[in-house]
Amino acid sequence: MFITKQKKVEQLMDNYQQQIIRCVDDFIKAVNEFISEPDSDRLRKNSLDVHHAESVADDVRRDIEEMMYSRSLFPESRGDILGLIETMDKVPNKAEESIRLLLNQHIKIPKMLNADISQLLEVVERCVNIMLEATDKLFANFIGSIAEVGKLDEIESHADTLEAAIIDKIFSSDIDGFDKILLRDFIQDIASITDLSMDVGDRVRLIVSKRRV
Amino acid sequence: MLSLFSTYSPISGGLYLGWTLGANDAANIFGTAVAARIITFKKACIISSIFIILGAMIQGYKGIQTVSNITDQTISTAFIITVAAALTVTIMTFLSLPVSTSQAMVGAVLGIGLSIGTVNFQPLLKVVICWLFTPVASMFVAMIVYKILGFILDHWPMSILTRDKILWSGLLLTGIYGSYALGANNVTVSTGVFSGLLPGVSDFFLALIGGIAIASGVITFSKRVIIEVGSKIMPLNAFTAFIAVFSMSTTVHLFAFVGAPVSTSQAIIGAIAGISLIRGINPTSNRELKRIAIGWTLTPITALIFASAAYAIFI
Numbered sequence: 001m002f003i004t005k006q007k008k009v010e011q012l013m014d015n016y017q018q019q020i021i022r023c024v025d026d027f028i029k030a031v032n033e034f035i036s037e038p039d040s041d042r043l044r045k046n047s048l049d050v051h052h053a054e055s056v057a058d059d060v061r062r063d064i065e066e067m068m069y070s071r072s073l074f075p076e077s078r079g080d081i082l083g084l085i086e087t088m089d090k091v092p093n094k095a096e097e098s099i100r101l102l103l104n105q106h107i108k109i110p111k112m113l114n115a116d117i118s119q120l121l122e123v124v125e126r127c128v129n130i131m132l133e134a135t136d137k138l139f140a141n142f143i144g145s146i147a148e149v150g151k152l153d154e155i156e157s158h159a160d161t162l163e164a165a166i167i168d169k170i171f172s173s174d175i176d177g178f179d180k181i182l183l184r185d186f187i188q189d190i191a192s193i194t195d196l197s198m199d200v201g202d203r204v205r206l207i208v209s210k211r212r213v
Numbered sequence: 214m215l216s217l218f219s220t221y222s223p224i225s226g227g228l229y230l231g232w233t234l235g236a237n238d239a240a241n242i243f244g245t246a247v248a249a250r251i252i253t254f255k256k257a258c259i260i261s262s263i264f265i266i267l268g269a270m271i272q273g274y275k276g277i278q279t280v281s282n283i284t285d286q287t288i289s290t291a292f293i294i295t296v297a298a299a300l301t302v303t304i305m306t307f308l309s310l311p312v313s314t315s316q317a318m319v320g321a322v323l324g325i326g327l328s329i330g331t332v333n334f335q336p337l338l339k340v341v342i343c344w345l346f347t348p349v350a351s352m353f354v355a356m357i358v359y360k361i362l363g364f365i366l367d368h369w370p371m372s373i374l375t376r377d378k379i380l381w382s383g384l385l386l387t388g389i390y391g392s393y394a395l396g397a398n399n400v401t402v403s404t405g406v407f408s409g410l411l412p413g414v415s416d417f418f419l420a421l422i423g424g425i426a427i428a429s430g431v432i433t434f435s436k437r438v439i440i441e442v443g444s445k446i447m448p449l450n451a452f453t454a455f456i457a458v459f460s461m462s463t464t465v466h467l468f469a470f471v472g473a474p475v476s477t478s479q480a481i482i483g484a485i486a487g488i489s490l491i492r493g494i495n496p497t498s499n500r501e502l503k504r505i506a507i508g509w510t511l512t513p514i515t516a517l518i519f520a521s522a523a524y525a526i527f528i
Contacts, residue, residue, distance in 0.1 A: 140370070211376060213367050
Protein backbone atom coordinates (compact mmCIF):
# COMPACT_ATOMS: atom_id res chain seq x y z
CA MET A 1 0.00 0.00 0.00
CA PHE A 2 2.68 2.42 1.15
CA ILE A 3 5.01 1.29 -1.65
CA THR A 4 2.36 1.91 -4.33
CA LYS A 5 1.64 5.39 -2.94
CA GLN A 6 5.35 6.17 -2.76
CA LYS A 7 5.89 5.09 -6.38
CA LYS A 8 2.88 7.15 -7.47
CA VAL A 9 4.11 10.27 -5.64
CA GLU A 10 7.60 9.84 -7.09
CA GLN A 11 6.21 9.41 -10.60
CA LEU A 12 3.99 12.49 -10.27
CA MET A 13 6.88 14.55 -8.90
CA ASP A 14 9.03 13.42 -11.83
CA ASN A 15 6.27 14.38 -14.25
CA TYR A 16 5.87 17.77 -12.50
CA GLN A 17 9.57 18.48 -12.81
CA GLN A 18 9.50 17.62 -16.52
CA GLN A 19 6.60 20.04 -17.05
CA ILE A 20 8.50 22.81 -15.25
CA ILE A 21 11.62 22.33 -17.35
CA ARG A 22 9.47 22.19 -20.49
CA CYS A 23 7.80 25.47 -19.54
CA VAL A 24 11.11 27.19 -18.75
CA ASP A 25 12.72 25.83 -21.95
CA ASP A 26 9.79 27.11 -24.03
CA PHE A 27 10.09 30.49 -22.29
CA ILE A 28 13.85 30.72 -22.98
CA LYS A 29 13.32 29.65 -26.60
CA ALA A 30 10.57 32.27 -27.02
CA VAL A 31 12.69 35.12 -25.64
CA ASN A 32 15.82 34.06 -27.55
CA GLU A 33 13.88 33.88 -30.81
CA PHE A 34 12.27 37.23 -30.12
CA ILE A 35 15.54 39.03 -29.43
CA SER A 36 17.19 37.58 -32.51
CA GLU A 37 14.17 38.36 -34.69
CA PRO A 38 11.40 40.46 -33.09
CA ASP A 39 8.29 38.87 -34.61
CA SER A 40 5.11 39.43 -32.56
CA ASP A 41 3.21 36.62 -34.26
CA ARG A 42 5.87 34.08 -33.51
CA LEU A 43 6.14 35.39 -29.96
CA ARG A 44 2.37 34.97 -29.57
CA LYS A 45 2.62 31.40 -30.83
CA ASN A 46 5.57 30.67 -28.54
CA SER A 47 3.78 32.23 -25.56
CA LEU A 48 0.95 29.73 -26.14
CA ASP A 49 3.50 26.91 -25.79
CA VAL A 50 4.68 28.41 -22.49
CA HIS A 51 1.09 28.81 -21.33
CA HIS A 52 0.28 25.21 -22.29
CA ALA A 53 3.31 23.83 -20.43
CA GLU A 54 2.38 25.92 -17.38
CA SER A 55 -1.20 24.58 -17.48
CA VAL A 56 -0.02 20.98 -17.70
CA ALA A 57 2.33 21.64 -14.76
CA ASP A 58 -0.66 23.00 -12.81
CA ASP A 59 -2.67 19.87 -13.60
CA VAL A 60 0.12 17.63 -12.34
CA ARG A 61 0.48 19.81 -9.23
CA ARG A 62 -3.24 19.39 -8.54
CA ASP A 63 -2.91 15.62 -8.94
CA ILE A 64 -0.10 15.63 -6.38
CA GLU A 65 -2.11 17.81 -3.99
CA GLU A 66 -5.15 15.57 -4.35
CA MET A 67 -3.02 12.56 -3.57
CA MET A 68 -1.54 14.27 -0.53
CA TYR A 69 -4.95 15.22 0.82
CA SER A 70 -6.15 11.64 0.47
CA ARG A 71 -4.01 10.90 3.54
CA SER A 72 -1.03 9.41 1.76
CA LEU A 73 2.35 9.26 3.46
CA PHE A 74 3.56 10.58 6.81
CA PRO A 75 1.83 13.82 7.84
CA GLU A 76 5.24 15.50 8.09
CA SER A 77 6.24 14.52 4.55
CA ARG A 78 2.78 15.42 3.27
CA GLY A 79 3.23 18.97 4.56
CA ASP A 80 6.77 19.17 3.22
CA ILE A 81 5.84 18.00 -0.27
CA LEU A 82 2.81 20.30 -0.43
CA GLY A 83 4.99 23.25 0.61
CA LEU A 84 7.64 22.25 -1.91
CA ILE A 85 5.31 22.06 -4.92
CA GLU A 86 3.66 25.32 -3.87
CA THR A 87 7.07 27.01 -4.00
CA MET A 88 8.08 25.21 -7.23
CA ASP A 89 4.84 26.32 -8.87
CA LYS A 90 6.00 29.94 -8.78
CA VAL A 91 8.76 29.17 -11.31
CA PRO A 92 6.57 28.28 -14.35
CA ASN A 93 4.09 30.97 -13.25
CA LYS A 94 6.84 33.58 -13.42
CA ALA A 95 8.00 32.29 -16.84
CA GLU A 96 4.47 32.65 -18.18
CA GLU A 97 4.07 36.08 -16.56
CA SER A 98 7.32 37.31 -18.15
CA ILE A 99 6.40 36.18 -21.63
CA ARG A 100 3.00 37.87 -21.23
CA LEU A 101 4.74 41.08 -20.17
CA LEU A 102 6.90 40.95 -23.26
CA LEU A 103 3.91 40.25 -25.49
CA ASN A 104 1.20 42.45 -24.00
CA GLN A 105 3.31 45.53 -23.33
CA HIS A 106 5.01 45.38 -26.75
CA ILE A 107 8.44 45.67 -25.21
CA LYS A 108 11.16 46.46 -27.68
CA ILE A 109 14.51 44.94 -26.91
CA PRO A 110 17.47 46.91 -28.32
CA LYS A 111 20.12 44.84 -30.10
CA MET A 112 22.81 46.04 -27.68
CA LEU A 113 21.13 43.95 -24.93
CA ASN A 114 20.85 40.72 -26.92
CA ALA A 115 24.04 39.12 -25.70
CA ASP A 116 23.39 40.14 -22.08
CA ILE A 117 19.84 38.81 -22.09
CA SER A 118 20.96 35.56 -23.70
CA GLN A 119 23.57 35.21 -21.01
CA LEU A 120 20.98 35.88 -18.30
CA LEU A 121 18.67 33.27 -19.85
CA GLU A 122 21.50 30.74 -19.83
CA VAL A 123 22.00 31.36 -16.14
CA VAL A 124 18.26 31.04 -15.51
CA GLU A 125 18.21 27.73 -17.38
CA ARG A 126 21.19 26.42 -15.38
CA CYS A 127 19.59 27.60 -12.15
CA VAL A 128 16.25 25.89 -12.87
CA ASN A 129 18.02 22.69 -13.89
CA ILE A 130 19.98 22.61 -10.66
CA MET A 131 16.83 23.40 -8.65
CA LEU A 132 15.12 20.42 -10.31
CA GLU A 133 18.17 18.27 -9.69
CA ALA A 134 17.93 19.18 -5.99
CA THR A 135 14.22 18.35 -5.77
CA ASP A 136 14.78 15.17 -7.78
CA LYS A 137 17.42 14.03 -5.31
CA LEU A 138 14.90 14.34 -2.48
CA PHE A 139 13.32 11.25 -3.99
CA ALA A 140 16.54 9.35 -4.63
CA ASN A 141 19.32 10.48 -2.29
CA PHE A 142 17.95 13.27 -0.15
CA ILE A 143 21.21 14.00 1.67
CA GLY A 144 22.77 14.71 -1.76
CA SER A 145 20.23 17.51 -2.36
CA ILE A 146 22.22 19.82 -0.15
CA ALA A 147 25.17 19.85 -2.56
CA GLU A 148 22.83 20.96 -5.37
CA VAL A 149 21.33 23.69 -3.18
CA GLY A 150 24.88 24.93 -2.54
CA LYS A 151 25.36 25.35 -6.32
CA LEU A 152 22.10 27.32 -6.49
CA ASP A 153 23.48 29.95 -4.09
CA GLU A 154 26.35 30.62 -6.44
CA ILE A 155 24.26 30.80 -9.61
CA GLU A 156 21.62 33.02 -8.06
CA SER A 157 24.25 35.52 -7.03
CA HIS A 158 25.70 35.41 -10.60
CA ALA A 159 22.19 36.15 -11.95
CA ASP A 160 21.90 39.13 -9.58
CA THR A 161 25.18 40.53 -10.89
CA LEU A 162 24.06 40.11 -14.50
CA GLU A 163 20.67 41.68 -13.74
CA ALA A 164 22.31 44.71 -12.11
CA ALA A 165 24.70 45.10 -15.05
CA ILE A 166 21.89 44.92 -17.63
CA ILE A 167 19.73 47.43 -15.74
CA ASP A 168 22.74 49.74 -15.46
CA LYS A 169 23.28 49.40 -19.22
CA ILE A 170 19.60 50.18 -19.88
CA PHE A 171 19.62 53.34 -17.79
CA SER A 172 22.96 54.49 -19.20
CA SER A 173 21.65 54.23 -22.75
CA ASP A 174 19.62 56.74 -24.74
CA ILE A 175 16.52 54.51 -24.86
CA ASP A 176 13.22 56.27 -24.30
CA GLY A 177 12.44 56.76 -20.56
CA PHE A 178 9.24 54.75 -20.65
CA ASP A 179 10.90 51.87 -22.54
CA LYS A 180 13.66 51.84 -19.95
CA ILE A 181 11.10 51.12 -17.20
CA LEU A 182 9.46 48.34 -19.22
CA LEU A 183 12.83 46.79 -20.06
CA ARG A 184 13.90 46.98 -16.43
CA ASP A 185 10.69 45.20 -15.36
CA PHE A 186 11.24 42.50 -17.97
CA ILE A 187 14.85 41.92 -16.91
CA GLN A 188 13.80 41.83 -13.25
CA ASP A 189 11.13 39.27 -14.11
CA ILE A 190 13.63 37.01 -15.88
CA ALA A 191 16.13 37.29 -13.03
CA SER A 192 13.46 36.64 -10.43
CA ILE A 193 13.15 33.07 -11.76
CA THR A 194 16.52 32.42 -10.15
CA ASP A 195 15.26 33.96 -6.86
CA LEU A 196 12.24 31.66 -6.98
CA SER A 197 14.51 28.68 -7.71
CA MET A 198 16.50 29.71 -4.68
CA ASP A 199 13.30 29.70 -2.60
CA VAL A 200 12.77 26.11 -3.72
CA GLY A 201 16.37 25.41 -2.71
CA ASP A 202 15.66 26.84 0.76
CA ARG A 203 12.66 24.52 1.07
CA VAL A 204 14.80 21.56 0.05
CA ARG A 205 17.43 22.55 2.62
CA LEU A 206 14.76 22.67 5.31
CA ILE A 207 13.29 19.29 4.31
CA VAL A 208 16.75 17.69 4.49
CA SER A 209 17.69 19.43 7.77
CA LYS A 210 14.51 18.14 9.43
CA ARG A 211 15.49 14.61 8.48
CA ARG A 212 19.17 14.70 9.32
CA VAL A 213 19.94 12.78 12.48
CA MET B 214 -22.38 -20.49 42.92
CA LEU B 215 -22.00 -18.02 45.79
CA SER B 216 -18.98 -19.85 47.13
CA LEU B 217 -17.42 -19.84 43.64
CA PHE B 218 -17.95 -16.07 43.54
CA SER B 219 -16.42 -15.51 46.98
CA THR B 220 -13.43 -17.69 46.03
CA TYR B 221 -12.65 -15.99 42.77
CA SER B 222 -13.99 -12.43 43.25
CA PRO B 223 -10.81 -11.06 44.93
CA ILE B 224 -9.05 -11.32 41.58
CA SER B 225 -11.22 -8.38 40.49
CA GLY B 226 -8.69 -6.14 42.32
CA GLY B 227 -5.93 -7.52 40.09
CA LEU B 228 -8.00 -7.08 36.97
CA TYR B 229 -8.75 -3.49 37.94
CA LEU B 230 -5.03 -2.85 38.49
CA GLY B 231 -4.28 -4.46 35.12
CA TRP B 232 -6.88 -2.23 33.51
CA THR B 233 -5.28 0.96 34.97
CA LEU B 234 -1.90 -0.28 33.80
CA GLY B 235 -3.15 -0.73 30.24
CA ALA B 236 -4.87 2.65 30.27
CA ASN B 237 -1.67 4.40 31.42
CA ASP B 238 1.18 2.47 29.82
CA ALA B 239 -0.03 2.03 26.23
CA ALA B 240 0.87 5.70 25.81
CA ASN B 241 4.54 4.87 26.30
CA ILE B 242 4.41 2.47 23.36
CA PHE B 243 2.20 4.13 20.77
CA GLY B 244 1.86 7.69 22.16
CA THR B 245 4.07 9.46 19.64
CA ALA B 246 2.97 7.42 16.63
CA VAL B 247 -0.74 8.00 17.35
CA ALA B 248 -0.36 11.68 18.28
CA ALA B 249 1.66 12.29 15.12
CA ARG B 250 -1.06 10.46 13.15
CA ILE B 251 1.45 7.93 11.85
CA ILE B 252 -0.67 5.05 13.18
CA THR B 253 -4.39 5.30 13.94
CA PHE B 254 -5.58 4.81 17.52
CA LYS B 255 -7.70 1.86 16.41
CA LYS B 256 -4.72 0.10 14.80
CA ALA B 257 -2.57 0.83 17.86
CA CYS B 258 -5.25 -0.66 20.12
CA ILE B 259 -5.60 -3.85 18.09
CA ILE B 260 -1.83 -4.40 17.80
CA SER B 261 -1.23 -3.54 21.46
CA SER B 262 -3.97 -5.82 22.77
CA ILE B 263 -2.91 -8.86 20.75
CA PHE B 264 0.77 -8.58 21.65
CA ILE B 265 0.24 -7.68 25.31
CA ILE B 266 -1.77 -10.89 25.72
CA LEU B 267 0.83 -12.91 23.78
CA GLY B 268 3.69 -11.45 25.88
CA ALA B 269 1.79 -12.21 29.08
CA MET B 270 1.09 -15.81 28.03
CA ILE B 271 4.53 -16.64 26.62
CA GLN B 272 6.84 -14.94 29.12
CA GLY B 273 4.72 -13.30 31.82
CA TYR B 274 4.72 -16.20 34.29
CA LYS B 275 8.41 -15.59 35.21
CA GLY B 276 7.59 -12.27 36.84
CA ILE B 277 4.59 -13.83 38.52
CA GLN B 278 6.93 -16.21 40.30
CA THR B 279 9.25 -13.36 41.45
CA VAL B 280 6.45 -11.23 42.91
CA SER B 281 4.69 -14.10 44.62
CA ASN B 282 8.01 -15.01 46.27
CA ILE B 283 8.43 -11.61 48.00
CA THR B 284 6.03 -12.56 50.78
CA ASP B 285 3.44 -15.17 51.70
CA GLN B 286 -0.03 -14.27 50.52
CA THR B 287 -3.58 -15.17 51.37
CA ILE B 288 -6.48 -14.40 49.08
CA SER B 289 -7.39 -11.41 51.32
CA THR B 290 -3.89 -9.91 51.32
CA ALA B 291 -3.66 -10.37 47.55
CA PHE B 292 -6.91 -8.45 47.18
CA ILE B 293 -5.63 -5.66 49.51
CA ILE B 294 -2.37 -5.43 47.56
CA THR B 295 -4.06 -4.98 44.20
CA VAL B 296 -6.63 -2.47 45.49
CA ALA B 297 -3.95 -0.49 47.39
CA ALA B 298 -1.78 -0.36 44.28
CA ALA B 299 -4.71 0.61 42.06
CA LEU B 300 -5.71 3.35 44.51
CA THR B 301 -2.13 4.67 44.54
CA VAL B 302 -2.05 4.77 40.74
CA THR B 303 -5.39 6.60 40.70
CA ILE B 304 -4.21 9.24 43.22
CA MET B 305 -0.87 9.76 41.47
CA THR B 306 -2.64 10.12 38.13
CA PHE B 307 -5.07 12.58 39.73
CA LEU B 308 -2.09 14.59 41.06
CA SER B 309 -0.51 14.43 37.55
CA LEU B 310 2.60 12.78 38.96
CA PRO B 311 4.48 10.21 36.86
CA VAL B 312 3.42 6.81 38.14
CA SER B 313 4.68 3.27 37.81
CA THR B 314 2.05 0.58 38.37
CA SER B 315 4.73 -2.05 39.04
CA GLN B 316 6.27 0.13 41.78
CA ALA B 317 2.84 0.64 43.34
CA MET B 318 2.22 -3.10 43.35
CA VAL B 319 5.63 -4.03 44.79
CA GLY B 320 5.20 -1.27 47.42
CA ALA B 321 1.85 -2.78 48.42
CA VAL B 322 3.33 -6.31 48.52
CA LEU B 323 6.08 -5.02 50.81
CA GLY B 324 3.48 -3.26 52.99
CA ILE B 325 1.65 -6.55 53.53
CA GLY B 326 4.94 -8.40 54.02
CA LEU B 327 6.06 -5.95 56.72
CA SER B 328 2.63 -6.18 58.40
CA ILE B 329 2.75 -9.95 58.64
CA GLY B 330 6.50 -10.02 59.18
CA THR B 331 7.38 -12.38 56.33
CA VAL B 332 9.32 -10.34 53.79
CA ASN B 333 11.66 -12.30 51.59
CA PHE B 334 14.28 -9.68 50.83
CA GLN B 335 16.09 -11.57 48.07
CA PRO B 336 13.46 -11.18 45.33
CA LEU B 337 12.66 -7.70 46.65
CA LEU B 338 16.29 -6.65 46.29
CA LYS B 339 16.30 -8.04 42.75
CA VAL B 340 13.23 -5.94 41.89
CA VAL B 341 14.63 -2.74 43.44
CA ILE B 342 17.98 -3.13 41.65
CA CYS B 343 16.10 -3.65 38.39
CA TRP B 344 14.08 -0.45 39.06
CA LEU B 345 17.28 1.53 39.51
CA PHE B 346 18.80 0.08 36.36
CA THR B 347 15.70 0.52 34.17
CA PRO B 348 16.14 4.22 33.21
CA VAL B 349 19.93 3.88 33.06
CA ALA B 350 19.83 0.79 30.83
CA SER B 351 17.20 2.39 28.59
CA MET B 352 19.32 5.56 28.34
CA PHE B 353 22.38 3.60 27.19
CA VAL B 354 20.38 1.51 24.70
CA ALA B 355 18.90 4.74 23.28
CA MET B 356 22.34 6.36 22.91
CA ILE B 357 23.85 3.33 21.16
CA VAL B 358 20.91 2.75 18.82
CA TYR B 359 20.69 6.48 18.05
CA LYS B 360 24.35 6.56 16.99
CA ILE B 361 24.20 3.40 14.87
CA LEU B 362 20.86 4.00 13.18
CA GLY B 363 21.56 7.71 12.80
CA PHE B 364 24.80 6.93 10.97
CA ILE B 365 23.03 4.49 8.64
CA LEU B 366 20.16 6.89 7.86
CA ASP B 367 22.55 9.78 7.24
CA HIS B 368 24.82 7.83 4.91
CA TRP B 369 22.52 5.48 3.04
CA PRO B 370 21.27 7.16 -0.16
CA MET B 371 17.48 7.05 -0.08
CA SER B 372 14.31 8.95 -0.91
CA ILE B 373 12.63 10.93 1.86
CA LEU B 374 9.67 8.62 1.26
CA THR B 375 11.80 5.49 1.72
CA ARG B 376 13.03 6.98 4.98
CA ASP B 377 9.40 7.48 6.00
CA LYS B 378 8.65 3.89 5.09
CA ILE B 379 11.56 2.60 7.17
CA LEU B 380 10.50 4.68 10.18
CA TRP B 381 6.83 3.75 9.76
CA SER B 382 7.74 0.05 9.70
CA GLY B 383 10.14 0.62 12.59
CA LEU B 384 7.48 2.32 14.71
CA LEU B 385 5.01 -0.44 13.94
CA LEU B 386 7.50 -3.20 14.78
CA THR B 387 8.70 -1.50 17.98
CA GLY B 388 5.04 -0.96 18.92
CA ILE B 389 4.47 -4.70 18.51
CA TYR B 390 7.67 -5.48 20.40
CA GLY B 391 6.85 -2.91 23.12
CA SER B 392 3.38 -4.37 23.59
CA TYR B 393 4.82 -7.87 23.84
CA ALA B 394 7.43 -6.66 26.36
CA LEU B 395 4.76 -4.83 28.38
CA GLY B 396 2.66 -8.00 28.58
CA ALA B 397 5.68 -10.17 29.36
CA ASN B 398 7.03 -7.87 32.05
CA ASN B 399 4.01 -6.25 33.61
CA VAL B 400 1.34 -8.94 33.71
CA THR B 401 2.69 -9.94 37.10
CA VAL B 402 1.62 -6.51 38.38
CA SER B 403 -1.95 -7.33 37.49
CA THR B 404 -2.45 -10.90 38.67
CA GLY B 405 0.95 -12.05 39.97
CA VAL B 406 0.06 -11.85 43.67
CA PHE B 407 -2.76 -14.36 43.18
CA SER B 408 -0.30 -17.08 42.16
CA GLY B 409 -1.14 -20.32 43.94
CA LEU B 410 -4.08 -18.77 45.83
CA LEU B 411 -7.00 -19.64 43.56
CA PRO B 412 -7.95 -23.28 43.32
CA GLY B 413 -7.50 -24.69 39.83
CA VAL B 414 -5.98 -21.46 38.48
CA SER B 415 -2.47 -21.91 37.05
CA ASP B 416 0.15 -19.16 36.63
CA PHE B 417 -0.40 -19.45 32.88
CA PHE B 418 -4.12 -18.75 33.28
CA LEU B 419 -3.32 -15.82 35.63
CA ALA B 420 -0.99 -14.45 32.95
CA LEU B 421 -3.71 -14.85 30.35
CA ILE B 422 -6.43 -13.00 32.28
CA GLY B 423 -3.89 -10.38 33.45
CA GLY B 424 -2.95 -9.80 29.83
CA ILE B 425 -6.61 -9.46 28.87
CA ALA B 426 -7.13 -6.94 31.74
CA ILE B 427 -4.19 -4.82 30.51
CA ALA B 428 -5.46 -5.04 26.93
CA SER B 429 -8.95 -3.94 28.02
CA GLY B 430 -7.37 -0.87 29.69
CA VAL B 431 -5.67 -0.06 26.38
CA ILE B 432 -8.89 -0.42 24.40
CA THR B 433 -11.25 1.39 26.73
CA PHE B 434 -9.34 4.21 28.39
CA SER B 435 -5.91 4.86 26.89
CA LYS B 436 -6.84 7.33 24.14
CA ARG B 437 -6.65 10.47 26.29
CA VAL B 438 -3.33 9.48 27.86
CA ILE B 439 -1.91 8.46 24.47
CA ILE B 440 -2.75 11.83 22.95
CA GLU B 441 -1.43 13.71 25.99
CA VAL B 442 1.83 11.76 26.25
CA GLY B 443 2.32 11.78 22.50
CA SER B 444 1.80 15.48 22.01
CA LYS B 445 3.01 16.99 25.29
CA ILE B 446 5.54 14.86 27.11
CA MET B 447 7.30 13.44 24.10
CA PRO B 448 7.57 16.04 21.36
CA LEU B 449 9.65 13.63 19.27
CA ASN B 450 9.93 13.14 15.55
CA ALA B 451 9.48 9.72 13.93
CA PHE B 452 13.18 8.85 14.24
CA THR B 453 13.59 9.76 17.91
CA ALA B 454 10.18 8.23 18.71
CA PHE B 455 11.39 4.98 17.18
CA ILE B 456 14.63 5.10 19.22
CA ALA B 457 12.72 5.87 22.45
CA VAL B 458 10.16 3.09 22.01
CA PHE B 459 12.77 0.59 20.84
CA SER B 460 15.03 1.32 23.83
CA MET B 461 12.09 1.13 26.23
CA SER B 462 10.92 -2.17 24.76
CA THR B 463 14.39 -3.74 24.77
CA THR B 464 14.99 -2.71 28.37
CA VAL B 465 11.59 -3.86 29.63
CA HIS B 466 11.94 -7.13 27.70
CA LEU B 467 15.41 -7.69 29.16
CA PHE B 468 13.97 -7.38 32.66
CA ALA B 469 11.17 -9.79 31.70
CA PHE B 470 13.91 -12.40 31.23
CA VAL B 471 15.22 -11.55 34.70
CA GLY B 472 11.65 -11.84 35.99
CA ALA B 473 11.45 -8.38 37.56
CA PRO B 474 8.46 -6.11 36.84
CA VAL B 475 9.79 -2.70 35.82
CA SER B 476 8.17 0.53 34.69
CA THR B 477 7.72 1.37 31.00
CA SER B 478 7.37 5.03 32.04
CA GLN B 479 10.78 5.00 33.70
CA ALA B 480 12.27 3.20 30.71
CA ILE B 481 10.90 5.74 28.25
CA ILE B 482 12.08 8.68 30.37
CA GLY B 483 15.55 7.09 30.45
CA ALA B 484 15.47 6.69 26.67
CA ILE B 485 14.44 10.32 26.14
CA ALA B 486 17.24 11.43 28.48
CA GLY B 487 19.71 9.40 26.38
CA ILE B 488 18.47 10.96 23.13
CA SER B 489 18.64 14.43 24.68
CA LEU B 490 22.20 13.86 25.91
CA ILE B 491 23.35 12.81 22.43
CA ARG B 492 21.65 15.80 20.82
CA GLY B 493 23.11 18.10 23.48
CA ILE B 494 19.78 19.44 24.68
CA ASN B 495 18.28 19.61 28.14
CA PRO B 496 15.80 16.73 28.32
CA THR B 497 13.55 18.42 30.83
CA SER B 498 13.26 21.31 33.26
CA ASN B 499 14.38 21.09 36.91
CA ARG B 500 10.73 21.36 37.92
CA GLU B 501 9.83 18.36 35.76
CA LEU B 502 12.81 16.39 37.16
CA LYS B 503 11.56 17.15 40.68
CA ARG B 504 8.07 15.93 39.74
CA ILE B 505 9.49 12.71 38.30
CA ALA B 506 11.62 12.11 41.43
CA ILE B 507 8.62 12.78 43.71
CA GLY B 508 6.42 10.44 41.66
CA TRP B 509 8.98 7.64 41.63
CA THR B 510 9.59 7.93 45.39
CA LEU B 511 6.02 8.47 46.52
CA THR B 512 4.44 5.67 44.47
CA PRO B 513 5.87 2.62 46.32
CA ILE B 514 5.72 4.41 49.71
CA THR B 515 2.05 5.39 49.28
CA ALA B 516 1.09 1.87 48.17
CA LEU B 517 3.04 0.43 51.10
CA ILE B 518 1.17 2.68 53.56
CA PHE B 519 -2.24 1.92 51.99
CA ALA B 520 -1.65 -1.83 52.07
CA SER B 521 -0.34 -1.80 55.69
CA ALA B 522 -3.25 0.38 56.83
CA ALA B 523 -5.82 -1.83 55.07
CA TYR B 524 -4.21 -4.92 56.60
CA ALA B 525 -4.34 -3.34 60.09
CA ILE B 526 -7.99 -2.34 59.64
CA PHE B 527 -9.52 -5.33 57.83
CA ILE B 528 -7.47 -8.39 58.67
